[in-house]
Amino acid sequence: MTQNNFKFAITGGIGSGKSTVAEIIRRQNYAVFSCDAIYEELLQDKEFLNNLSREFDGVVKPDGTLDRIKLSEKVFNDKAALERLNAITHPAIMEEVFKRSEGLKISFTEVPLLFESSLEEYFDGVIVVLRDINERIEAVSSRDKIDRESVVLRIKSQLNYENNDFAKYYVIHNDGKFDDLEQKTVEILKVIKSKYL
Numbered sequence: 001m002t003q004n005n006f007k008f009a010i011t012g013g014i015g016s017g018k019s020t021v022a023e024i025i026r027r028q029n030y031a032v033f034s035c036d037a038i039y040e041e042l043l044q045d046k047e048f049l050n051n052l053s054r055e056f057d058g059v060v061k062p063d064g065t066l067d068r069i070k071l072s073e074k075v076f077n078d079k080a081a082l083e084r085l086n087a088i089t090h091p092a093i094m095e096e097v098f099k100r101s102e103g104l105k106i107s108f109t110e111v112p113l114l115f116e117s118s119l120e121e122y123f124d125g126v127i128v129v130l131r132d133i134n135e136r137i138e139a140v141s142s143r144d145k146i147d148r149e150s151v152v153l154r155i156k157s158q159l160n161y162e163n164n165d166f167a168k169y170y171v172i173h174n175d176g177k178f179d180d181l182e183q184k185t186v187e188i189l190k191v192i193k194s195k196y197l
Helices: 018-027 035-042 046-055 068-075 079-101 133-144 148-156 178-196
Strands: 006-012 031-034 106-110 125-130 170-173
Touching: 006 018, 006 079, 018 031, 018 106, 018 125, 018 178, 031 035, 031 079, 035 079, 035 106, 046 079, 068 079, 079 106, 106 178, 133 148, 170 178
Parallel strands: 006 106, 006 125, 031 106, 125 170
Antiparallel strands: none
16 A cells, blocks of 8 residues: 555445445545446447457357356356456456545445455455445335345355444444434544544
8 A cells, every 4th residue: 555545445245235335425525436336337448348258268259348247157056256356356446446546545446245255455444334235125125125035145146244344444333323323433434544644
């Protein structure tokens, strides 16, 4: 990490409210990037798609776009294949994050699977958003129009946020209304600003 160029990750389980926290930080006039958005942009890049195609035969359609279903099928329940996919996607995404954060004193990046992908080492600090599991299930079920069981399966495929120690990170408990979440986020930004700026 270069001096005066500090990068922070925003993470949390599905339905925790990390995107809302990212938006609050953005409204405080900080640069905020999204790994998901960068990945979508990379899917328009020919070289990136060629890398995927070389590793996973048949995942790029004749029209040059990614066949998401086929790629999902290839990595579903195949840990080795998923690791090969991550070995292509994660460095490309992180490279883009670093490129965009150049020249910025502080920047934030929303990283959904930060701990699962061991990406925390790329950042100077991590903001972890925690929320009651039942509220998470309800939020995702309502947002994605899927049943409770499907949401539970998604949650189980991620890090168990209920039974992990996040003492060395900045933790935001999303357990109230939006105003409470905003206040907690702004307080953490003040702490970060006083330490790094």
